[in-house]
Amino acid sequence: MKKRLERMVGEALAACMEKGTLAAAELPAVEIELTKDAAHGDYATNAAMMLASRLKMNPRRIAEALIAELADPGGVVARTEIAGPGFINFFIREGFWATLLEAVEREGAGYGRLDFGAGKRVQVEFVSANPTGPLHIGHARGAVVGDAVAAVLAACGYAVEREYYINDAGNQMHNLGRSVLARCRELDGGDAPFPENGYQGEYIRELAREVLAREGRRCLDEAEGEAIPRLTDHAGGVILDGIKDDLKAFGIVFDRYFSERTLYENDGVAKLLAALEAQGFIYREDGTLWFRTTAFGDEKDRVVIRQNGEPTYFAADIAYHKNKFERGFDTVIDVWGADHHGYIPRMHAGVQALGYPKEALRVILVQLVNLLRDGKPVAMSTRSGEFVTLRQVVDEVGRDAARYNFLMRRSDSHLDFDLEVAKRQSNDNPVYYVQYAHARICGILKTAAEKGVAVPAYGQAALERLTLPEEAALIKTLIRLPEVIEGAARNLEPHRLTFYLNELAGLFHSYYNKNKVVSEDGDLTGARLFLVRAVQTVLANVLGLLGVSAPERM
């Protein structure tokens, strides 16, 4: 609808310039927006005011010229008016709105899907936690945001892949192996000191018990140089399997798990650095290798090979992103914790040095979650192993409530997550508000069916009977869905969908309380059933994008 009006205004402008009523000028971009106030019509454009300064003309005069050339072959616009400083307000013909519901019926579960992605390949990389322990609540938010962004992009016609980067090459993994070994010795009765940066969670002890039961004293007898790498691999594998299970229970499935270690195979990282050095992006100083990230706006150059000869995480990350682009992704999206924001200029520098545009890498920052129980903070300490796991949250509050809660705010704003509120099945909890609307509609349709009333097909429904303002508001909200999805996709902001759902559910609940859907009036009943089923379709489609169920009963 919006696009239709945009086109009309654009064409009117072209006609004006051709006829000379308006001097030639470039129109920045026709902007049409829904009005907040019904007195301003249904849509409005500020085109005339945008043009005023360029053409040095009174905006109202420009508006008059535009309206004179406005062609409306479909007869959609009932009338226009010029208001305020130069807005053009469009009043849509009454009864036209309902015709747009045809698309909801025709497209059904696919309503809201778009194709502007045009099959371009996008990778979303998220979670990517070291397999040194189970996922905790802090990972959950990034997991849901990444998953929802991927789903929204897929709905817009992008070919999306979800990827998890396994940091299995660094010190953290080494610490994991040392921690397991230390617990093995402890269980054996030794009093070996626990490593300083070790992982103290109970799960390490369980791993140690399992290792001892399976292979006896082997890890205790062999040299540390043998035992630690072996225990690291084993523990990492077991923990990663657990992570995959937890994610699956949370409704998240990755297309690929990418191991950092594979980047080092065949000297991959070293060769890449050599190539970059040949291009002048890398130099040697003080026995280390430096990446000239300042050439791309970073505040200082960054080390890629340390004095001890070990590559930094950044070195591997450049290689990883090179790998991503070589796999043919047009755009790569990284979901990071907000505490890594300082890393962005560096990574953008890396991408540009590799020869790709800065925009090819987009980073979503996800703020930390403040975990509460009944308003009181829950202590979280990764080091000590005292933390609430993702699994516990899913078990306690449920997958739907957990996912919805993490999507209710912009990802870069702080989020309080209260376990008690999230699991309470009450009006404190928006997920149930939305799901209830869906379940309610299912109930209505069931009641109607029991009375032998079927939902009519589009051509048979007397949609002209939908004359109430609430009905118009519902219809307008339904047909806005594509815009909302497009906005969420372009801005990588899935929270827009939860706000949209709350709005739609609110309109429906209000409508429901005021008006009877199934009545004695056959035509009206049919029209309302048609409308209500469209609401059901949209609720289900959007909930589906967010990975939240749309229950028929609650």
Added chain:
RNA sequence: GCGCCCAUAGCUCAGCUGGAUAGAGCACCAGACUACGAAUCUGGGGGCCGCAGGUUCGAAUCCUGCUGGGCGCACCA
């Protein structure tokens, strides 16, 4: 000290890339089930959009400075 993010109702937050009278939920107060599901709805109070300037037809939104909070500033990941 330098950089990034944030500051909107009592609380938690939206505000569609500059639009018309700034919104929602919670909390508080008063109401609505003999009707398709009350996990719902209706009404009400509540605001210097942190402060001060600037840009223009027009600013919560863009620019500068200040105040206050978060986070970065590794040869950690």
